[in-house]
Amino acid sequence: xxLSKTVATSLVVAGSSLATNAASSSFDYVVVxxxxxxxxxxxxxxxxxxxxxxxxxAGHSDSIDFNVTVPGLDLTVTGGSxxxxxxxxxxxxxxxNRTIAYPRGFVLGGSSSTNFMAYTRGAAAGYDAWAxxxxxxxxxxxxxxxxxxxxxxxxxxxxxxxxxxxxxxxxNPTGGPLELSYGGYIEPISIYFSQGLANTSGPNLxxxxxxxxxxxxQAYLPLTVDPTHMTRSSSSASxxxxxxxxxxxxxxxxxxxxxxLFAPTTPANPTPxxxxxxxxxxxxxxxxxxxxxxxxxxxxxxxxxxxxxxxxIGPKKDLTAQNIPIRVQNEAVGQNMWDHLFFGPIxxxxxxxxxxxxxxxxxTLFLKYLMQWRNNQGELSGAISSMSAYERIPSDVLAxxxxxxxxxxxxxxxxxxxxxxxxxxxxxxxxxxxxxxPAAVLLYPxxxxxxxxxxxxxxxxxxxxxxWLSSETDRQAAIWAFKQVREVMLSETxxxxxxxxxxPGLQAQSDADILTAIQTVAHPIYQASGTCxxxxxxxxxxxxxxxxxxxxxxxxxxxxSIMPIIPSANTMAPTYxxxxxxxxxxxxxxxxxxxxxxxxx
Ligand SMILES: Cc1cc2nc3c(=O)[nH]c(=O)nc-3n(C[C@H](O)[C@H](O)[C@H](O)COP(=O)(O)OP(=O)(O)OC[C@H]3O[C@@H](n4cnc5c(N)ncnc54)[C@H](O)[C@@H]3O)c2cc1C
Ligand SMILES: *[C@@H]1O[C@H](CO)[C@@H](O)[C@H](O)[C@H]1NC(C)=O
Ligand SMILES: *[C@@H]1O[C@H](CO)[C@@H](O)[C@H](O)[C@H]1NC(C)=O
Ligand SMILES: *[C@@H]1O[C@H](CO)[C@@H](O)[C@H](O)[C@H]1NC(C)=O
Ligand SMILES: *[C@@H]1O[C@H](CO)[C@@H](O)[C@H](O)[C@H]1NC(C)=O
Ligand SMILES: *[C@@H]1O[C@H](CO)[C@@H](O)[C@H](O)[C@H]1NC(C)=O
Ligand SMILES: *[C@@H]1O[C@H](CO)[C@@H](O)[C@H](O)[C@H]1NC(C)=O
Ligand SMILES: *[C@@H]1O[C@H](CO)[C@@H](O)[C@H](O)[C@H]1NC(C)=O
Ligand SMILES: *[C@@H]1O[C@H](CO)[C@@H](O)[C@H](O)[C@H]1NC(C)=O
Ligand SMILES: *[C@@H]1O[C@H](CO)[C@@H](O)[C@H](O)[C@H]1NC(C)=O
Ligand SMILES: *[C@@H]1O[C@H](CO)[C@@H](O)[C@H](O)[C@H]1NC(C)=O
Numbered sequence: 338x339x340l341s342k343t344v345a346t347s348l349v350v351a352g353s354s355l356a357t358n359a360a361s362s363s364f365d366y367v368v369v370x371x372x373x374x375x376x377x378x379x380x381x382x383x384x385x386x387x388x389x390x391x392x393x394x395a396g397h398s399d400s401i402d403f404n405v406t407v408p409g410l411d412l413t414v415t416g417g418s419x420x421x422x423x424x425x426x427x428x429x430x431x432x433x434n435r436t437i438a439y440p441r442g443f444v445l446g447g448s449s450s451t452n453f454m455a456y457t458r459g460a461a462a463g464y465d466a467w468a469x470x471x472x473x474x475x476x477x478x479x480x481x482x483x484x485x486x487x488x489x490x491x492x493x494x495x496x497x498x499x500x501x502x503x504x505x506x507x508x509n510p511t512g513g514p515l516e517l518s519y520g521g522y523i524e525p526i527s528i529y530f531s532q533g534l535a536n537t538s539g540p541n542l543x544x545x546x547x548x549x550x551x552x553x554x555q556a557y558l559p560l561t562v563d564p565t566h567m568t569r570s571s572s573s574a575s576x577x578x579x580x581x582x583x584x585x586x587x588x589x590x591x592x593x594x595x596x597x598l599f600a601p602t603t604p605a606n607p608t609p610x611x612x613x614x615x616x617x618x619x620x621x622x623x624x625x626x627x628x629x630x631x632x633x634x635x636x637x638x639x640x641x642x643x644x645x646x647x648x649x650i651g652p653k654k655d656l657t658a659q660n661i662p663i664r665v666q667n668e669a670v671g672q673n674m675w676d677h678l679f680f681g682p683i684x685x686x687x688x689x690x691x692x693x694x695x696x697x698x699x700x701t702l703f704l705k706y707l708m709q710w711r712n713n714q715g716e717l718s719g720a721i722s723s724m725s726a727y728e729r730i731p732s733d734v735l736a737x738x739x740x741x742x743x744x745x746x747x748x749x750x751x752x753x754x755x756x757x758x759x760x761x762x763x764x765x766x767x768x769x770x771x772x773x774x775p776a777a778v779l780l781y782p783x784x785x786x787x788x789x790x791x792x793x794x795x796x797x798x799x800x801x802x803x804x805w806l807s808s809e810t811d812r813q814a815a816i817w818a819f820k821q822v823r824e825v826m827l828s829e830t831x832x833x834x835x836x837x838x839x840x841p842g843l844q845a846q847s848d849a850d851i852l853t854a855i856q857t858v859a860h861p862i863y864q865a866s867g868t869c870x871x872x873x874x875x876x877x878x879x880x881x882x883x884x885x886x887x888x889x890x891x892x893x894x895x896x897x898s899i900m901p902i903i904p905s906a907n908t909m910a911p912t913y914x915x916x917x918x919x920x921x922x923x924x925x926x927x928x929x930x931x932x933x934x935x936x937x938x
Contacts, residue, residue: 372447
């Protein structure tokens with residue numbers, strides 16, 4: 338089907354600067370990856386007309402798939418779509434050996450063009466912990482202004498009276514280009530789930546602002562949705578749109594970075610100096626782009642460590658296995674992959690609870706919703722999930738979990754578990770019916786994974802090994818969280834609309850049965866981070882606190898891969914923050930007129 342809506346989205350505005358070949362081959366900066374972070378960096382750096390920037394994006398222009406624009410069609414632009422990389426994990430030993438799809442945006446805007454748009458920052462204490470690892474300026478006080486900098490917040494409409502918010506978490510005198518709103522539709526199942534969670538004799542999670550650094554409680558979430566036309570506000574629709582007409586910015590799509598380029602080293606100058614990027618253009622022809630100042634890697638948690646490794650920066654074992662000459666041995670590259678896990682039971686609900694199952698199965702209904710969306714209303718003007726709750730696992734429960742003391746030791750404002758509900762889904766063995774998927778998320782898992790090479794080329798995908806539930810602490814925390822979801826769904830509040838538990842079914846009561854249920858359905862909510870961690874070199878760091886890669890000159894990483902500890906939130910908002918702060922760190926070095934130097938090697 339061809340969809341259309343006459344609105345000024347990035348695909349119109351960005352057209353003028355989009356190309357598949359570079360007009361020039363030398364720039365001050367080359368940014369690899371036109372994703373969430375990359376387009377922020379490029380947009381901020383080109384505010385100075387004397388600075389030239391090239392962005393290399395492997396994927397397509399976002400105009401290739403109109404569904405990117407429609408919030409309620411978010412599921413159609415994930416795995417298996419033309420705008421996705423289609424990663425699949427290695428077999429998960431602790432999830433019944435399943436291999437699991439792992440979406441990543443293959444498009445301008447990157448995963449911000451394909452994600453579920455929930456804007457969440459997590460606990461202030463989490464960022465304070467980043468700073469304590471030796472990253473001055475990355476504490477909550479240091480990062481809060483950068484969270485605010487990127488966004489323009491539209492408060493809830495009068496008819497969204499269920500939304501509780503605190504404007505001081507958002508207000509920003511200058512206003513950034515990224516649009517935040519509560520969309521045009523709040524899923525009824527989210528409203529029921531929210532009421533169940535607020536039950537004072539149950540979970541007792543009360544509504545309040547969750548983006549002020551103190552997320553414990555629950556809220557309807559701000560979404561990256563432009564309320565003017567209820568369209569997705571990706572980094573392309575926002576940051577690239579404002580920069581697209583600048584003559585000092587070039588964005589090339591279908592441009593896969595294949596290798597970093599280096600100046601020859603000499604005994605007098607043994608530190609490798611990055612001079613540019615080799616890439617494969619739309620015709621598969623290798624090209625070179627020179628960066629006279631720096632190369633910025635914003636290729637994401639899978640792409641950035643891959644490009645480092647194929648360029649000779651990484652663990653000895655991985656590099657030698659692919660016959661890649663070692664330039665800088667750093668055992669941490671690609672390691673410490675930290676990710677949230679998502680799981681829960683499935684319920685059949687009454688037909689008056691709207692789900693995506695309904696409009697997927699009924700073309701008439703879909704067209705009706707599409708008409709409503711044109712009027713900024715209805716199912717398609719919101720995301721598939723409208724609220725989240727954040728809570729601690731109680732101390733008496735943690736006391737009986739091996740390793741539970743480590744969760745107990747986190748700052749008391751740092752939540753362990755996120756709860757939310759997806760308006761749609763179904764049991765693992767498909768059945769007819771109207772289903773919803775309430776779920777829990779482990780916010781501070783101890784299971785860590787890695788990405789590793791399968792060849793010396795970025796044309797081949799990396800192995801993604803999250804190792805989910807390899808930690809006993811995580812398994813026990815997951816069982817507790819699953820029971821919590823079930824308690825809410827089976828409570829009096831939800832009784833009018835819940836028909837039955839369709840998966841695993843109420844016969845599954847023992848911890849062993851619940852663990853099996855979790856292992857059967859668990860999947861990521863796509864928050865992979867940490868594979869180029871901002872830590873000290875002696876503490877498995879890949880980048881320093883100014884995001885410069887250890888051991889080389891003129892190279893930074895600016896994306897979700899630098900997170901040294903996963904935030905207690907979905908990772909899009911933290912990624913925008915990292916990109917805003919990263920751009921300022923790069924600008925600070927320009928003012929000193931120094932070439933970028935590394936702190937140690
Ligand atoms: C389906 C899905 C749903 C999600 N839902 C949410 C949500 O609701 N809320 C939330 O907060 N977070 C969500 N996330 C996570 C969030 O979107 C990501 O954490 C964030 O967008 C990561 O940004 P990034 O800049 O690190 O990477 P990306 O945005 O993925 O950008 C990386 C870019 O680099 C490009 N690239 C990679 N390799 C190369 C190469 N070799 N050469 C050239 N280009 C390259 C890619 O094509 C891509 O455009 C979701 C993610 C997904 C996939
Ligand atoms: C867009 O979404 C609609 C509705 O789910 C679907 O029919 C269509 O195939 C999708 N288009 C693309 C290009 O994915
Ligand atoms: C992902 O799979 C879809 C469907 O097969 C395909 O159209 C798309 O090109 C694939 N993406 C990549 C990057 O290979
Ligand atoms: C998973 O694979 C391992 C190794 O191949 C095997 O030993 C184990 O029995 C498998 N587990 C399940 C649940 O199939
Ligand atoms: C809610 O109010 C907004 C702004 O006034 C309006 O655009 C939208 O259509 C309303 N939604 C419904 C469902 O009435
Ligand atoms: C509140 O929670 C209690 C304890 O879990 C539960 O028994 C009860 O059904 C809930 N009440 C409502 C109104 O949901
Ligand atoms: C499909 O949706 C239309 C419009 O809401 C509705 O009238 C019709 O009954 C639905 N069809 C089925 C089979 O549910
Ligand atoms: C990568 O490996 C292939 C064979 O495995 C080899 O032909 C090629 O030269 C290598 N490329 C580089 C850049 O080392
Ligand atoms: C849905 O239907 C149930 C059962 O008829 C009713 O109790 C409930 O109020 C309805 N909810 C909504 C949101 O329409
Ligand atoms: C730039 O120079 C000033 C003054 O020497 C110094 O205080 C500052 O730390 C430098 N900034 C960077 C990013 O090096
Ligand atoms: C930095 O360099 C620019 C151009 O090379 C020059 O105009 C400017 O005065 C220099 N600034 C400082 C602080 O040295």
